[in-house]
Amino acid sequence: MRRMLMAAMLLLVPVAALGQESPVPRFDPKTPPIVIGHRGASGYRPEHTLASYELAIAQGADFIEPDLVLTKDNVFVARHENDITGTTDVAAHPEFAVRKAVKTIDGERHEGWFTEDFTLAELKTLRAKERLPQLRPDNAKYDGKFEVPTLAEVIALAKRATEEMGRTIGIYPETKHPSYFASIGLPMEKKLAAQLKAAGWSKPGDPVFIQSFEVNNLKALRKLTGLRLIQLMAPEGGPADNAAPSYAEMATPAGLKQIAAYAYGIGPGLDMIKKGDAPPSTLVQDAHAAGLRVHPWTFRAENYFLIPSFHTKVQQVTPGFVVMPKPSDHGRLQDEIVLYLQLGLDGFFTDFPDIGVAARKAAAAQ
Known part of the structure; x- marks a missing residue:
């Protein structure tokens, strides 16, 4: 995701006019792809903290991404998962020891502490910590310094940064486990649409994308808001709401056509576009042919995540x-990143927004 908010609008061109398979240019500097700060600048600060989001904005990100879960008193907060065992210091709080629980979420067993068992006031007594300390020891130095932010705080930050920096900073929230939260009496869709509308965001041109790995969640949101929706997809498995057999099937031309009926674009895992050093798939071209934008996740600098070459x-x-x-x-x-941009991406998620901005500039110069 550069007009005022740098949202890259695709120029769909007939295949025959280009003389190639892809219906869009491989890279068009006139419509540069958006840089999305994945959980902020999470390569440099603990993820989903205001410090991480602030750094992402300072490094040039066009959008910041809060993953959204709900508290016991029905407030959206930014955490990678509702299981906060690995991203907060909750285990060090003896007053919350009895809250430890075992739950099955989207078919997976989790043992730990969960946001839905805490009020916002209680969560605010916790402090964030680095989720990947072995890969990001420098981030771990910030453990204990930052609170768990609310969606309201993330919105306020984006709006304040927009005023101060003279460029539009958007938000790119993900609804985490919406079917699970609905099953415990905390549905997300109406609340999220209403909160974003109260912030002045309800139209396709507003600086917001809403993403989800589930399908029915997005279809429900489609009826509640005009904001752009992104269907997330993973290299393996399928939607937790069982709305489709698998993400692999959703990524076929027929599946992409169905997605285009309710979503603005797709957010596939990088391996769905190019796995390691193997040749790229046709997913980007197929998505563009269906009228969908493509915002894959997630570019990270560590060898552990990079293509071997x-x-x-x-x-x-x-x-x-x-x-x-x-x-x-x-x-x-x-x-x-440049390699992937040359395949025609419309935006991308990265833990390192500064490198993402530099890569976009390098791709435009080629």
């Missing part, structure tokens, strides 16, 4: 002595 190389220090790269070492993320 972009890993940090073995360093020869002296004859007979080499330094082997570690999974946490940063490889050539900018080059990887």
